[in-house]
Amino acid sequence: MKKINIKNFKKTLSKFATGITVVCIKNNNTIYGKTVNSFNSLSLNPPMVLFSLGNYSSSIKQFSKTKFLSINILSSKQRKLSDNFASSTPKIENINFIEGKNKTVIIPNCIANLECKLMDKIKKGDHIIFICKILELQSNNKLKPLLYFNSKYF
Numbered sequence: 178m179k180k181i182n183i184k185n186f187k188k189t190l191s192k193f194a195t196g197i198t199v200v201c202i203k204n205n206n207t208i209y210g211k212t213v214n215s216f217n218s219l220s221l222n223p224p225m226v227l228f229s230l231g232n233y234s235s236s237i238k239q240f241s242k243t244k245f246l247s248i249n250i251l252s253s254k255q256r257k258l259s260d261n262f263a264s265s266t267p268k269i270e271n272i273n274f275i276e277g278k279n280k281t282v283i284i285p286n287c288i289a290n291l292e293c294k295l296m297d298k299i300k301k302g303d304h305i306i307f308i309c310k311i312l313e314l315q316s317n318n319k320l321k322p323l324l325y326f327n328s329k330y331f
C-alpha cells in the first residue's frame with residue numbers, strides 16, 4: 178500500500194468514475210455556480226441527495242446560507258460549463274438560466290436537473306456536506322452524460 182498524503186489520496190480517488198454536476202444558487206439576485214462531482218443519492222423516501230464543498234471555496238459563505246439550490250447534471254456536450262464553474266471567476270452572462278419553481282436557477286440542456294431544499298449541513302474535515310431534499314426533477318433520455326475519470330473528461 179502507498180503512503181497516505183494529499184497527492185496519493187487524490188490520485189486514488191480519481192480512479193472512481195463519476196458524472197459531473199453544477200450546483201447553482203441565487204442570492205440577492207446574484208447567481209453562483211460550482212462544478213461538483215461529490216454528488217450522490219442519499220435517500221429514496223424522502224428523496225434526498227448530498228454533495229460536499231470545500232470550506233476553502235471562494236463562495237462557501239453564499240452556499241452555506243442558501244435555502245434552495247439546483248443540481249444540474251451535465252451532458253457530454255457541456256464540458257465547457259464544467260470548466261467554467263470550476264473557475265473562481267465563472268462567466269454567467271451567456272447562460273440562459275431557467276427560473277425554477279423554488280427560487281432556483283436551472284441550467285438548460287442538461288441530462289438532468291434537480292430543484293432542492295437545503296435540509297442540513299455537516300462539517301467534516303475540510304469540507305461541508307450539503308444534504309438536500311428534492312422538490313422537482315427532470316431528465317433527458319436522449320443525451321449522454323459528461324463523465325470524469327483519472328482527472329479527465331470522457
Ligand SMILES: Cc1cc2nc3c(=O)[nH]c(=O)nc-3n(C[C@H](O)[C@H](O)[C@H](O)COP(=O)(O)O)c2cc1C
Binds near residue numbers: 229235266
Ligand atoms: C470535475 C470537477 C469536480 C469537482 N468537484 C468538487 C466537489 O465535489 N466539491 C468541491 O468543493 N469542489 C469541487 N471541484 C472544484 C470546484 O469546482 C472549484 O474549482 C473549487 O471550489 C475552487 O474554486 P472556488 O475557490 O472559486 O470555489 C470540482 C472540480 C472539477 C473540475
